[in-house]
Amino acid sequence: xxxxxxxxxxxxxxxxxxxxxxxxxxxxxxxxxxxxxxxxxxxxxxxxxxxxxxxxxxxxxxxxxxxxxxxxxxxxxxxxxxxxxxxxxxxxxxxxxxxxxxxxxxxxxxxxxxxxxxxxxxxxxxxxxxxxxxxxxxxxxxxxxxxxxxxxxxxxxxxxxxxxxxxxxxxxxxxxxxxxxxxxxxxxxxxxxxx
Amino acid sequence: xxxxxxxxxxxxxxxxxxxxxxxxxxxxxxxxxxxxxxxxxxxxxxxxxxxxxxxxxxxxxxxxxxxxxxxxxxxxxxxxxxxxxxxxxxxxxxxxxxxxxxxxxxxxxxxxxxxxxxxxxxxxxxxxxxxxxxxxxxxxxxxxxxxxxxxxxxxxxxxxxxxxxxxxxxxxxxxxxxxxxxxxxxxxxxxxxxx
DNA sequence: AAGTAAAGATACTGTTTGGTATGTTTTTAG
DNA sequence: CTAAAAACATACCAAACAGTATCTTTACTT
Numbered sequence: 001x002x003x004x005x006x007x008x009x010x011x012x013x014x015x016x017x018x019x020x021x022x023x024x025x026x027x028x029x030x031x032x033x034x035x036x037x038x039x040x041x042x043x044x045x046x047x048x049x050x051x052x053x054x055x056x057x058x059x060x061x062x063x064x065x066x067x068x069x070x071x072x073x074x075x076x077x078x079x080x081x082x083x084x085x086x087x088x089x090x091x092x093x094x095x096x097x098x099x100x101x102x103x104x105x106x107x108x109x110x111x112x113x114x115x116x117x118x119x120x121x122x123x124x125x126x127x128x129x130x131x132x133x134x135x136x137x138x139x140x141x142x143x144x145x146x147x148x149x150x151x152x153x154x155x156x157x158x159x160x161x162x163x164x165x166x167x168x169x170x171x172x173x174x175x176x177x178x179x180x181x182x183x184x185x186x187x188x189x190x191x192x193x194x195x
Numbered sequence: 196x197x198x199x200x201x202x203x204x205x206x207x208x209x210x211x212x213x214x215x216x217x218x219x220x221x222x223x224x225x226x227x228x229x230x231x232x233x234x235x236x237x238x239x240x241x242x243x244x245x246x247x248x249x250x251x252x253x254x255x256x257x258x259x260x261x262x263x264x265x266x267x268x269x270x271x272x273x274x275x276x277x278x279x280x281x282x283x284x285x286x287x288x289x290x291x292x293x294x295x296x297x298x299x300x301x302x303x304x305x306x307x308x309x310x311x312x313x314x315x316x317x318x319x320x321x322x323x324x325x326x327x328x329x330x331x332x333x334x335x336x337x338x339x340x341x342x343x344x345x346x347x348x349x350x351x352x353x354x355x356x357x358x359x360x361x362x363x364x365x366x367x368x369x370x371x372x373x374x375x376x377x378x379x380x381x382x383x384x385x386x387x388x389x390x
Numbered sequence: 391a392a393g394t395a396a397a398g399a400t401a402c403t404g405t406t407t408g409g410t411a412t413g414t415t416t417t418t419a420g
Numbered sequence: 421c422t423a424a425a426a427a428c429a430t431a432c433c434a435a436a437c438a439g440t441a442t443c444t445t446t447a448c449t450t
Binding site for chain 1: 216217218220221295296297301302304305306308309310315318319322347349350351353354356357358359360361362364365367368369374377378380381382384385388
């Protein structure tokens with residue numbers, strides 16, 4: 001990796017870390033600079049402003065990362081199992097995502113949506129892809145007989161993703177993984193009702 | 196109402212409006228002052244600082260408002276119907292809550308949790324009350340035969356509330372009530388699986 | 391009506407912060 | 421090797437903002 005590209009990645013990575021743990025607005029550019037070896041000149045060489053960095057974090061860091069989690073869903077034969085395992089993985093086993101910090105995409109959405117349309121648009125693209133992948137998985141699950149034919153796959157997808165975002169929010173408040181296991185049990189029961 | 200109390204309420208009300216639509220951090224005290232007839236002197240007479248105002252908004256405005264929505268849940272005989280109607284009301288019929296702005300409590304939580312424990316605590320109290328009320332309703336629903344005896348009421352509550360918070364988040368992104376109706380249908384199916 | 395405390399108005403301050411101007415070093419192309 | 425462009429460094433600026441100091445008006449009590 002070229003050196004210039006390395007500093008760019010440093011900024012994005014550290015920027016993501018700080019924003020994930022503290023929020024976008026409470027993370028100042030100075031914060032990023034002081035916790036790295038990057039100077040202001042370098043920062044503004046790579047990004048026109050703070051917003052451009054934020055968008056780069058979404059598009060170049062978060063998007064690809066989430067993309068990989070879709071793979072787990074796609075390689076599982078039974079989508080109901082796939083969905084449950086994905087959620088379990090995201091909530092309990094992924095040591096990149098922490099309870100107390102919630103879901104990066106969800107956090108970002110909540111904080112930025114009211115006043116920044118660019119962010120909303122970028123985030124919406126991510127979530128729409130997720131919805132698409134899950135719906136497709138459920139549809140093929142119907143064909144393979146894993147899911148009841150009467151299932152409205154789009155509806156189930158929306159329902160499941162809502163639950164995920166919500167529980168992440170709740171998890172932050174309580175700062176405790178027991179709500180996660182409780183949620184997962186609830187999800188499990190729900191998914192079984194779709195067979 | 197005394198005049199002093201009136202200005203205090205003006206601040207809280209306008210503060211809530213702005214925070215609900217724009218977020219806490221993007222709402223400056225100057226914003227509140229310029230959209231009301233209140234001056235800085237008056238503001239700082241009533242509140243020691245911005246945080247104290249935020250907490251007052253949670254405790255004196257949001258808490259009581261949410262309390263009233265619980266009543267709907269408690270007066271319904273069948274808790275499953277009660278839950279569905281409550282959600283439907285909150286999502287589609289309450290013209291105080293807007294799609295594009297989401298759920299005030301959820302928004303606040305997301306924005307403040309990472310850096311302000313006072314806010315988290317106040318918000319957690321609200322949500323814990325909500326959980327309690329819903330669980331109680333479901334428990335009495337079991338006794339009355341509306342809900343299956345095998346139901347884990349706490350689990351169902353967590354599952355339902357997560358869904359609500361999540362869909363509000365999703366609704367903001369898409370800025371469209373169709374996700375709400377989709378969600379409500381999903382919720383309806385889920386609740387029927389508990390009979 | 392007068393005196394006192396509550397309530398409100400105005401001007402100001404210190405700091406944070408995003409962003410710029412300008413200069414220096416490093417890399418790359420020819 | 422050298423010139424030019426890319427990459428980085430430092431000092432500075434203007435705006436926004438939370439909060440304070442001080443002064444004036446309003447409301448209440450006796």
